Amino acid sequence: MSLLRACFNSRQVFIPRIHHACIRFNSSAASPLAPESKSSTQKSLFTQIYPVDKDKVTEQDVDKWIDALKQLRKGKKIHETPEEIYLGQIAQPEQFITNKFEPTLEQIEETYSYSNKQVPLKSDPTVDNFINLVMRHGRKARAQKIVSRAFYIVQMKLRKDPIQVLKDTLDKLGPLVTTKSISTGVAKRRIVPIPLNERQRNRYAITWILEASKNRKSNDFAVRLAEELINAYEGKSSGYDKKAQMHKQATQQRAYISL
Numbered sequence: 001m002s003l004l005r006a007c008f009n010s011r012q013v014f015i016p017r018i019h020h021a022c023i024r025f026n027s028s029a030a031s032p033l034a035p036e037s038k039s040s041t042q043k044s045l046f047t048q049i050y051p052v053d054k055d056k057v058t059e060q061d062v063d064k065w066i067d068a069l070k071q072l073r074k075g076k077k078i079h080e081t082p083e084e085i086y087l088g089q090i091a092q093p094e095q096f097i098t099n100k101f102e103p104t105l106e107q108i109e110e111t112y113s114y115s116n117k118q119v120p121l122k123s124d125p126t127v128d129n130f131i132n133l134v135m136r137h138g139r140k141a142r143a144q145k146i147v148s149r150a151f152y153i154v155q156m157k158l159r160k161d162p163i164q165v166l167k168d169t170l171d172k173l174g175p176l177v178t179t180k181s182i183s184t185g186v187a188k189r190r191i192v193p194i195p196l197n198e199r200q201r202n203r204y205a206i207t208w209i210l211e212a213s214k215n216r217k218s219n220d221f222a223v224r225l226a227e228e229l230i231n232a233y234e235g236k237s238s239g240y241d242k243k244a245q246m247h248k249q250a251t252q253q254r255a256y257i258s259l
Contacts, residue, residue, distance in 0.1 A: 133206045146222045153226035169233045174201030175243045177250045193250035193257055208239030
């Protein structure tokens, strides 16, 4: 209120004429200053309080607005003066919002089609693990670029989602069990089969893919990685021989499995 009074610190303040269009709230209540007629109801309440041809604001006008603000802050429900009615309308603008959004049938069907789908993750954990194993000397940006180019080549050759190709390849290539040598307290050690979790299986499969990609002829590592990933997806990688060897060794030592 002090700010409002400071703006009108003089007895008479001249208001410049503004010829631009202004957005004003339409009052549903009749103003006591103007008779009820078609012309008065079509005009906004602010226009009735301060007509366009009014050039100055007096101290009495400022007092009216300050008193209306005080009444509004006290929680007065029944607005009597035009200033109180106008400020009450600004405080509750919901009555002027008449635009309601009504979706079309196509939008409703599209909403139902996505109702059972989960929000995708910002980054895939399998791809992140793959990038970390490709990375050398802490240069992760270079590893991401290599994997992105390799995925692009896989997409062009197989016409399939490269991330899904990677997941299917790791699921087929990853071993289920490995062996571990443990001490028995005597001279002879015992080789015991140990099951692997998903992350360990993926690590073995990715390591075999990276080792096999080093033996290819291309000078670009992304091309060699993509070719080996496609071979592993088609079941032609040398990693399947290593997987079979691991499973064979675990089968031979199956008598030492501890449950």
